Amino acid sequence: MRKDKNHSFNTPEGYFENFNERLMDNIKKQETEIAEPLIPTNDGFNAPDGYFDDVTTSVLSKTTEKETKVVPLRSNRKLYYGVAAIAAVFMLIFSITWNSNSTSISFDDLVSSEIETYLENNDLDMTMYEVAEIIPLKEIELNNIFSDVLEDDAILEYLNENVDDIDNLYFEDLDHE
Amino acid sequence: MIAEETLVQELKQKESRAQAFEVLVNTYKERLYWHIRRIVLDHDDTDDVLQNTFIKVYKNIDAFKGESKLYSWMYRIATNESLTFLKQKSKKLKVSDQELKDQMVENLRADVYFEGSEIQLKLQKALATLPDKQKLVFTMKYYQEMKYSEISEILETSEGALKASYHLAVKKIETYLKEN
Numbered sequence: 001m002r003k004d005k006n007h008s009f010n011t012p013e014g015y016f017e018n019f020n021e022r023l024m025d026n027i028k029k030q031e032t033e034i035a036e037p038l039i040p041t042n043d044g045f046n047a048p049d050g051y052f053d054d055v056t057t058s059v060l061s062k063t064t065e066k067e068t069k070v071v072p073l074r075s076n077r078k079l080y081y082g083v084a085a086i087a088a089v090f091m092l093i094f095s096i097t098w099n100s101n102s103t104s105i106s107f108d109d110l111v112s113s114e115i116e117t118y119l120e121n122n123d124l125d126m127t128m129y130e131v132a133e134i135i136p137l138k139e140i141e142l143n144n145i146f147s148d149v150l151e152d153d154a155i156l157e158y159l160n161e162n163v164d165d166i167d168n169l170y171f172e173d174l175d176h177e
Numbered sequence: 178m179i180a181e182e183t184l185v186q187e188l189k190q191k192e193s194r195a196q197a198f199e200v201l202v203n204t205y206k207e208r209l210y211w212h213i214r215r216i217v218l219d220h221d222d223t224d225d226v227l228q229n230t231f232i233k234v235y236k237n238i239d240a241f242k243g244e245s246k247l248y249s250w251m252y253r254i255a256t257n258e259s260l261t262f263l264k265q266k267s268k269k270l271k272v273s274d275q276e277l278k279d280q281m282v283e284n285l286r287a288d289v290y291f292e293g294s295e296i297q298l299k300l301q302k303a304l305a306t307l308p309d310k311q312k313l314v315f316t317m318k319y320y321q322e323m324k325y326s327e328i329s330e331i332l333e334t335s336e337g338a339l340k341a342s343y344h345l346a347v348k349k350i351e352t353y354l355k356e357n
Contacts, residue, residue, distance in 0.1 A: 038351050040300055043320055044293025045214055052210070055224070056202050059231045064195060 181247050188238045202231055205248065208321070209255050215316040216259040218281045218301070220290045226262050230255045249330040256331065260309065278305040296354070303353035307346055314339050315346035 187197035209230060214223040233254050241250060267277040282301045285291045293301070304312050313332065317323045318339075325336045332339070 038354055039319065039347070040294075040296050042297070043215070043300060043316075044291055044297035045211075045218075046290045046292055047210065047214075047220065048290060051220075051224075052207055055206055055210075055227065056199065059202050059206075059228055060195075060199060062228065062232055063198065063235045 182243075185238075185241065185243060185247055194238075198235055201234070205251060206231075208248075209251065212252060212317070212321060213255050213259050215320060216256070216313070217262060218285060218291075219288065222262065222266075226255070226258050230258050233258070245330055249327065252331040253333075256313065275305075281305070299354060299357060300350065302357070303350045306353065307349060310334075311342050311346040311349075314342045315350070318343050319347075 184197055184201060187193040188201065206227070210223060210227050213226045213230070214220070217223050217226060230251065234251055241247070245253075263277065264274070267274050270277065270280075272280065279302075282298070282305050285293065285298060285301060291297075304315070307315070310332070314328060317328050317331075318325070325339050328334075328339055329336045334342075
C-alpha cells in the first residue's frame with residue numbers, strides 16, 4: 001500500500017505503475033465497441049445464387065399468362081368451326097350423361113352472409129388506405145341519404161326489425177297531430 | 178432510372194404495360210425481397226410473398242391513384258402481405274403468433290440461406306420479442322437504411338412516433354443482447 005505524504009488517502013499497490021496500461025486497454029475497448037456496435041450491422045441473411053435473375057422471369061410468367069392470347073382464325077376457319085362443333089357436341093353429351101348431378105358454383109351463388117363471414121374470419125389485414133387505393137369509388141353505388149326519399153313503410157320495417165320495443169319510441173310528429 | 182410518374186403512366190396503358198412492369202420488377206425486386214425476408218425470415222416464404230406482392234401490384238395498378246409514391250404503395254402491400262402470411266401460417270399450424278415467431282427463429286439454425294453467427298441468431302431472438310411495428314421500424318431504419326420520411330409514408334405513422342419507436346427498439350435489443 002502506498003501512502004501520500006500530504007494526505008491520509010491510500011492507493012492499491014502498483015496502481016500508478018499499471019495505470020497507463022489499464023487506460024490504454026479501456027480506450028481500445030471503447031474504440032472496438034464503436035467499430036463493432038452491440039447490434040451487428042449484418043443480420044446474416046443470404047439469397048440463393050442467381051435468385052434475383054430468376055425471380056423476374058418467374059413473376060412475369062405469372063402475370064403474362066393471364067393475358068388473353070389472340071389467335072387468328074382466318075386460316076383454316078372451316079376446320080376450327082368443325083373442331084369446335086364436335087367438341088361442343090361431346091361436351092353436351094358428357095354434361096348430360098356424366099355430370100348431370102354436379103353443380104358448378106359461381107360467386108353469385110354465395111349469399112352475402114357467407115362473404116361477410118369469410119371477411120370476418122380471414123384476416124385480410126388491409127388498412128383503409130389500401131382498400132381505398134384498390135377499390136375505385138366510382139364502382140361503388142352510393143345512395144345519397146339526403147336526396148333519396150325513403151318510403152315510410154321501409155322506415156317502419158327497419159324500426160320493427162331493429163328496435164326492441166317500437167312503442168317506446170318517441171314519435172315527435174304524432175304528438176302534434 | 179425511369180421517373181416514377183412515367184412508369185405509372187406506362188403501367189396503366191395496355192400497350193406499354195408488360196414492358197413497364199418488367200422495369201418495375203427489376204427496379205424493386207431486391208429492395209422488396211429484403212424487406213419481406215426480414216419479416217418472414219425464410220427464403221422460400223419470402224419468394225412466395227414477393228411474387229404475390231408483384232401480382233397484386235400488377236392487378237391493382239389501375240386503382241393506384243398516385244396519392245402516395247408508387248414505391249411506398251408497393252412497400253405497404255409487401256408489408257401487409259408478409260404480416261397476413263404469418264397470421265395465416267400460425268392459424269394453419271395452430272400456434273400463437275409468438276410461438277410461430279420463436280419457431281421461425283429456431284428454424285434459422287438449419288437454414289442454408291442464413292449465415293448468421295450466434296450473435297446474429299440472438300439478434301433475431303431479440304427482434305422476435307418486439308411488437309410488429311417496432312420491429313418493422315427498426316429493420317427498415319437499421320438494416321434497410323431508409324429515411325424516417327420514407328418509413329413514415331409506408332407505415333402511415335408520424336416521423337416523431339417512428340423515432341420514438343426506433344429508439345425504444347434499439348434499447349430493448351441492446352438490453353436483450355447484454356442480458357442473454
